[in-house]
Structure formats: C-alpha cells, structure tokens
Amino acid sequence: MLKKEKLNDRAQIVGYSVPNWTTRPFPDKKTHTGQYCILQKIDKKVHFDDLYRFFGPESNSETWTYLSLNHFKNRDTFWNYLTKIEHEKQSIYYAIVDKSTQKVLGSFALVAIDQENGSLEIGYVIYSDSMKKTKIATEAQFLLMTYVFDQLGYRRYVWMCDDCNEASKHAATRLGFSFEGIFRNMWVYKNRNRDTAWFSITDYEWPSIKNRMEKWLNKSNFDNEGIQKNKLTDM
Template sequence: MTTTNAYGQPLGDPVPDWAPAGLPDAVTVPGRYCTLELLDPDRHAEDLYAAYAAAPDARDWTYLPVGPFPTPRSYRDWAIAAAKTRDPRHYAVIDNATGRALGTLSLMRHDPANGVIEVGYVVFSRALQRTPASTEAQFLLMRYAFDDLGYRRYEWKCDSLNEPSRKAAERLGFTYEGTFRQVVVYKGRNRDTAWYALTDHDWPPVRDAFEKWLDPANFDTDGRQRDPLRTR
C-alpha cells in the first residue's frame, strides 16, 4: 500500500524506529572455518604476501585499484598504509586450521546516518578461493554489518567486465541493480561499475542459507560441499 501526503504525493515507507548504524570497529570476528582480524602489517603482511605470491600469475589483481605487488616490501608498505585507514576498514582472513592470513576484505564507504555500507578490496589468495572459509569470510562481514552494526543496505560494486566478481555477488545473495557508466579511471583505463546490494529485508533468508551451507554436515570427508549455497 502506497502512503501519500496531504498533496497526494507518494511517499517512501516510514522507518519509525531508525537510528544511525555503528562504525566498524571490531578487532576480531570469529567463525568456524576462519576469523576476521583487523589488518595488522606486523602480524599479517608476511603471510599475505606469501599466499598471493604462490599464484602462478597476477590475474587476481586485474580488476583491483592496487597490486600486484612485486616484493614483500612493496606489499608491506601498502598494508601499513591500509591498516591506518578507518574507511576502508581492512580485515585479514585467518584460516582457523593453520592460523595463517590468506586474504583480505574491507568495509568501506561507511554511511551510518543512512545505514549503507559496502564490502570491497576483496583479495583472496588461491589457497583461500573456493573453500568454506572464503564463503564464511563474506558471511561473517555481512552478519557483522547487519546484526551487530545495524546497517540497512550492504553493497557490492565491481568492474562490469569482472565476470567472476559478478558471479560471486549473485551466489552470495546480492541483487543486481544496474551499471553506472564511466564511474572510475583506474590503472589507466575506464571502469563501468556494476552495482549489487543486499538489504535488511533480504538478509534473514540469506543468513539462514549461509548457516545451512556452512554446517559441517554439508561437507564430506574431503571438504567438498554436499549441497550448493542457495541464497535465492
């Protein structure tokens, strides 16, 4: 049912109990397969560089505004600068089985007044990709944003040509909302940006789907999933 004002103009749904969301400040976000920790160059940079350097090529950096990093020093310098920023707020993904940092992701473009936040700078090493921990890392950050901080909207944006990122967004339950043309110039080239989002209305069934998928009973003795993640 559409609400109208005294002039007959349609109005958006009331949000009567809204209060601004919180800013990301958790030091750790624990999970079953991985733990998110605020990026700390002294604790994480060596592991992260080693994990990234193990890849046979640099294709994981093509659609990122940073990297690839040719030396441990160059990566550490980036990590030192990144760890100092509050927006983006960078987290290292720690594999609970080994204690090693295998990737990073961040919460960025914080808009607590309107309850909007974005996940970005997702850099998962080959050792982390396509593992339960990689999916859980995304889930932990979503749950932190929605359930702990109180955000209404959680965004995912990527180069419109980045097909793996677009497929990941869809698998994780995001809804495609359109492509913004000529939004960014990075690495000397244009980026048209594909927009995806989850809202707090989308979140409860998506959260249930993640929890079901991440249950240890969903994996065989070799760690292969029995049922795929179904967020839709």
C-alpha cells in the same frame, strides 16, 4: 519481506517509514570468529608474511586485473601499504585466517561507510588461490554480513565491481546480492574505462539470506572430503 512505498496525505507516493532511525556505529570490531575462519583487523606485524605471499611478486597475475592495485614488487613497498591501511580512519581492513592452520588466506575491507544512512560496501576483496571457491570464502563474507546487519544495524550492504569481471558478479549473486544496475564510464583505471556493476543486500532481505548461508555452512552439508552436498544457490 519486501517493504513498499505508501501514499502520503497528499496522495503522493513516498518511501516506507523508518521510525526511530539513528546514526549507526562505525565498524570497529577487531576479531570475528566462525567455524572455519577468523577475521582479524590487519596488523602488519602479525599478518605481513602470509599476506605478502599473495600480494607480492609471486601472486597470481589474474588477481589484479580488475583491481586498482597491482601486485607489490618488494617487501618495503608492501610494508608501507599495510602501514597506510592499518591506520585508515574511514575503512577497516581484515585478514582472513584459516582456523585450522592459522594461515592468512585472504583479505577484504569495509569501505564507503555511511553511518548516517546505514550503508557500507565490502571492497578490496583479495583471495589467495587456495581460498577461492572454498567454504572459508563464503563464511568470511557471512561473518561480516552478520556483524553489519545484526550487531550494527545497517540497512544496506554493497558489492560493486568492474562490469567485465564475470567472476565477481557471479560471486555476488551466489551470496545473495541483488543486481542494481551499471554506472557507465564511472572510473578510469589502468588506462582503461570501468563500467561499474552494483549489487546490494538490504536489511529486509538479510534474514532469508542469513538462513540460507547458515544451512550451507553447516558441517552436515559437507562430506568427509569437504565437498559440498548442496550448492548455496540451491538452498
């Protein structure tokens, strides 16, 4: 249900009340388990080889077009990168593990974590080709959303991307994010301008989005070949 502004005792429009608000906990859960995948806090000793397959020199070059990162040219530099993010204090990075094969197929991170106001962002979304457009890709996002809203009580969950990245914008709207606008000339990266498209899900939108995603992820929505019977956007 959409919450609306109200009038104060001076007949001024103000935001709706948020009673008994307290600072939100920092996300620190190391493992999230779903029907099809497991999210594990990145551990280079466990996840290195699988991650290197789609972070290293054999990765799909199209993966890196809209990221500030580039593929890693050798194992040493990637090891150093994983060491850095593994000990990151302001963000938390997850490996996305296929539950049936125990192989890492993707990774992402919770970043821009604002505990005081209950807002954070899903970022550094990097999927192997075999994970893209699969139910694992959807469930991985669902698991983090559930953790952020239902367990930690955050109010705002953000997705932002290069405005030129049509695939990312489509993914955001498919998952239920609402488009908020464009920050023009926000960044310079890879010697080019980035206008940033902003999307979000808020706490009052989450219950209906959660219900829709649960219906889509239910095993009854897939045939024997694993093909969806109904699209998420049609739920």
